[in-house]
Amino acid sequence: MTRNPDRPLSPHLTIWKWGPGMLVSILHRLTGGALAVAGLALLTWWLWALAAGADDYEEFVTLAMKPAGLVVLVGLTWAFWQHLLSGIRHLVMDSGAGLELRTNRLFAVLTIAGSLFLTALTWAIAMGVWA
């Protein structure tokens, strides 16, 4: 099949005016991609290291606790919450609800606020803020 090379192809990030709906839509893809590639690699490595023995697990923990490791862990935590909340938004939209402009924009903004809050909450609990 031939196509006209002058016609734009996805992704259209440089064509549309940015808004909350578009931001959350592309974030859903980016966080999904990050969770699928980096998240699953980390999960598999973690399980493998746990199974391999004490030395391998020690090595995993040492690398994970380095500054770069913590950036990845916090980043994946945020990606998890953003993708989860945005995913719920998508399930609602699949049912035909929440497509009105104001509601749609509000839910989009709420997923971002919610993911930042839940990421902070998760790490506050993990670091024993209330212990």
Place this chain on the structure above:
Amino acid sequence: MSIGTSSTPLGQVRGTGSAQHGGEHWLRERLTSAASLLLGLWLILSLLLLPSLDRLTLTEWLRAPSGAVPMALLVIVFFVHSVDGLKTVLDDYVHDEGSRLLLHGILIFAGVGGAALALFSLAKIAFGA
């Protein structure tokens, strides 16, 4: 039910499409998203509630059925949902038919291989590493 008689948009496309599976892929992406939500919350809450994250505590947790079974389901569901999601991304952004087919193949190989490695590791822990 015969094709095209359903009154819902999903019902109308199930069983149609070039490979007859367009509706099923869409539906599976949503079903595994619901399962991922439950299992993902289970994993985060479990890690936060465990008394410590040292190797002994974690292997003991994954040796019990209450840890090993949800973790096995999580690995399967996360990998299936990830392969489905990345396939959708490839479908949208890779416009050359040949490259897309090749990348679909690599994606499935990587997904099945990764899931097998994760499940083997889990089994090794659950049955006594």
